[in-house]
Amino acid sequence: xxxxxxxxxxxxxxxxxxxxxxxxxxxxxLFAARERGAxxxxxxxxxxxxxxxxxxxxxxxxxxxxxxxxxxxHDAYADYxxxxxxxxxxxGLTFRTLEPFNEPTERFWTYYEYLLKYLLQVGExxxxxxxxxxxxxxxxxxxxxxxxxYTESCIDNDAKSYIGQYNTHAYGGTQRMQLFNISKQDxxxxxxxxxxxxxxxxxxxxxKLSEAILNDMSYLKPVAWIYWQVIEHAPNGDDGNEFALIxxxxxNSTTSLDIRLSFYGFAQYxxxxxxxxxxxxxxxxxxxxxxxxxNISSFTAFRTSxxxxxxxxxxxxxxxxxxxxxxxxxxxxxxxxxxxxAITNFTQ
Numbered sequence: 001x002x003x004x005x006x007x008x009x010x011x012x013x014x015x016x017x018x019x020x021x022x023x024x025x026x027x028x029x030l031f032a033a034r035e036r037g038a039x040x041x042x043x044x045x046x047x048x049x050x051x052x053x054x055x056x057x058x059x060x061x062x063x064x065x066x067x068x069x070x071x072x073x074h075d076a077y078a079d080y081x082x083x084x085x086x087x088x089x090x091x092g093l094t095f096r097t098l099e100p101f102n103e104p105t106e107r108f109w110t111y112y113e114y115l116l117k118y119l120l121q122v123g124e125x126x127x128x129x130x131x132x133x134x135x136x137x138x139x140x141x142x143x144x145x146x147x148x149x150y151t152e153s154c155i156d157n158d159a160k161s162y163i164g165q166y167n168t169h170a171y172g173g174t175q176r177m178q179l180f181n182i183s184k185q186d187x188x189x190x191x192x193x194x195x196x197x198x199x200x201x202x203x204x205x206x207x208k209l210s211e212a213i214l215n216d217m218s219y220l221k222p223v224a225w226i227y228w229q230v231i232e233h234a235p236n237g238d239d240g241n242e243f244a245l246i247x248x249x250x251x252n253s254t255t256s257l258d259i260r261l262s263f264y265g266f267a268q269y270x271x272x273x274x275x276x277x278x279x280x281x282x283x284x285x286x287x288x289x290x291x292x293x294x295n296i297s298s299f300t301a302f303r304t305s306x307x308x309x310x311x312x313x314x315x316x317x318x319x320x321x322x323x324x325x326x327x328x329x330x331x332x333x334x335x336x337x338x339x340x341x342a343i344t345n346f347t348q
Contacts, residue, residue: 081098098126139163169192195212197209247260
């Protein structure tokens with residue numbers, strides 16, 4: 001098994017008691033994130049039951065892509081997931097959503113015929129354990145946007161009553177506006193909950209990442225946009241064979257982290273997402289940005305590029321003339337402009 005893939009569960013066997021000291025590292029990360037300001041949490045077990053609930057005896061998947069959750073344990077697995085959510089709530093951490101699935105209709109996961117029944121079982125357990133007022137179900141984390149639309153069309157209103165959020169991956173599909181409209185019509189939050197791009201030593205991954213964010217923000221309009229994954233085991237700088245923004249050596253903590261340009265490209269959005277005017281550019285070009293609608297007192301700019309720029313603060317050498325900010329953008333770069341607004345007091 002790959003390094004980092006051997007994740008222990010909380011219920012090690014059918015006759016065992018829950019072991020809440022299990023998986024100490026990930027529990028530490030979860031509570032450390034909360035201490036540092038994170039306030040929205042989703043329980044996402046990747047649709048993977050404990051090994052002893054599976055047909056194959058292995059949590060990594062079924063043989064020949066077959067259904068792997070043993071039909072005798074459908075109810076037990078729903079009980080298990082909600083029991084974990086309940087325990088965390090007792091520790092003071094509430095999951096806003098519980099996602100029982102991961103790419104359920106993709107060819108790697110073929111237990112689709114059980115999906116609706118299982119969703120209802122999870123929802124009923126949330127109700128029985130007094131969790132449903134604060135924790136709803138999120139669904140379905142399909143591999144593509146178009147698959148997400150199809151799966152959502154297959155569930156009835158009883159199942160939808162337990163759902164508070166639609167999650168989609170964005171590894172394919174074209175129907176972004178359609179999915180946005182469906183989520184709005186059904187009154188569900190919408191997350192783009194997973195996408196990843198192979199790493200690189202130059203700006204190529206950052207540009208792909210930026211293009212994906214801008215495309216999704218324009219047409220899919222999710223309230224959250226989540227990258228997979230930030231850190232992976234890549235001790236030899238295994239660029240191009242994994243999705244990491246940061247390469248690490250999970251077997252040797254003294255090895256320096258390999259922080260890629262894509263980390264800083266993503267930071268152009270995560271650091272400045274509110275007061276932001278962001279552009280990405282594949283060719284050198286002059287941008288004329290109309291800022292005449294704003295009462296700007298000052299501004300700063302940050303750029304990520306191939307020219308040894310990670311998240312560099314640029315010198316304030318551009319002027320605004322006639323409400324137009326003119327900027328020479330280098331090829332293969334991402335730039336964020338942060339404007340400070342002058343506040344005018346009006347009297348009536």
